[in-house]
Amino acid sequence: MSYNPIYRYTAIGRPLDPAWPTNKAVLILLPVMFVLGLAWTLAMGQSWLSAAGQGLVFAMAGFGSWALGRELMPDDHAAAFISMAMAFLACLSFDSPGLLVLFSTLLLVRVVNRSTGLAAMTRDSVLVTLLVIWTVYATQLPWMGAVAALAFIFDATLKSPQRKQLLFAVLCLGTMIVYVVDHDVAWAAWHQPDSLLQWLAILAALLFGLNLIVLKKVHSRGDVNGKRLNPERVRAGMAIAMLAYLQGLGQMPQVVLLVATIGGLCLGIAFRRSFRSTAKGLRHKH
Numbered sequence: 001m002s003y004n005p006i007y008r009y010t011a012i013g014r015p016l017d018p019a020w021p022t023n024k025a026v027l028i029l030l031p032v033m034f035v036l037g038l039a040w041t042l043a044m045g046q047s048w049l050s051a052a053g054q055g056l057v058f059a060m061a062g063f064g065s066w067a068l069g070r071e072l073m074p075d076d077h078a079a080a081f082i083s084m085a086m087a088f089l090a091c092l093s094f095d096s097p098g099l100l101v102l103f104s105t106l107l108l109v110r111v112v113n114r115s116t117g118l119a120a121m122t123r124d125s126v127l128v129t130l131l132v133i134w135t136v137y138a139t140q141l142p143w144m145g146a147v148a149a150l151a152f153i154f155d156a157t158l159k160s161p162q163r164k165q166l167l168f169a170v171l172c173l174g175t176m177i178v179y180v181v182d183h184d185v186a187w188a189a190w191h192q193p194d195s196l197l198q199w200l201a202i203l204a205a206l207l208f209g210l211n212l213i214v215l216k217k218v219h220s221r222g223d224v225n226g227k228r229l230n231p232e233r234v235r236a237g238m239a240i241a242m243l244a245y246l247q248g249l250g251q252m253p254q255v256v257l258l259v260a261t262i263g264g265l266c267l268g269i270a271f272r273r274s275f276r277s278t279a280k281g282l283r284h285k286h
Helices: 020-042 048-072 080-094 099-113 124-140 141-155 165-182 196-213 233-246 249-285
Strands: none
Touching: 020 048, 020 080, 020 141, 048 080, 048 099, 048 233, 048 249, 080 249, 099 124, 099 141, 099 233, 099 249, 124 141, 141 165, 141 233, 196 233, 196 249, 233 249
16 A cells, blocks of 8 residues: 655654645645734734744644644544634634644644554654653643653553553653642642633533543544554544643643634534434425
């Protein structure tokens, strides 16, 4: 079976193949998001340099949210585009949405669910661990280290396990512990949600969690081997994404793109079920 040469170097990279209609749509939408982000920033009175940088943020946020949406619900091609639209709205609302958290989560989910059909290479695990460490310190979200450790533990224990991932789990957990000790972070701090967005994020987490529980079968296949994705690994990846944004609700700008992604998927689920119910009713009348 033919595959992209990129898989000689990485097992978690997924290039956009324009032969697929959804990928082609993304390749068209990303420049549009860049231009809209640039125009929005210029309209706010910023310089061309700032506008160009913000346009890049819009495009990266749109791509990352779409890509994560595809990982979390691989059988639903349309819902990921709702996540992309929600990411665009998030970029309009927040000057610095959390790109680091978004892409750290995306790669962790790929390590767990093996959507490419391949197990992560050692170099992939090193790259993801370094990205997680960067994310912990740049965003001041130490619990992201615990989420990453759990992701590596999943990869080391689920079907076709890679025991070497336990080493990277220890490194990520160690990063969290070092940060918490150095910065005197409370181990058991709980902050009650104090904004509508935070409450909506919790609601989305509940809906997404229900979808995780009821997921029994996955029809999508790995990019390389053509085998169906393992449902347990897909559910584990969903759990990692959900934990990644729940641990950061107190710092909403850093996790807003995760909220947008999962919120978009929940909207997609709601629309799809509503449409099916309506269609069934119409057929019943005939």
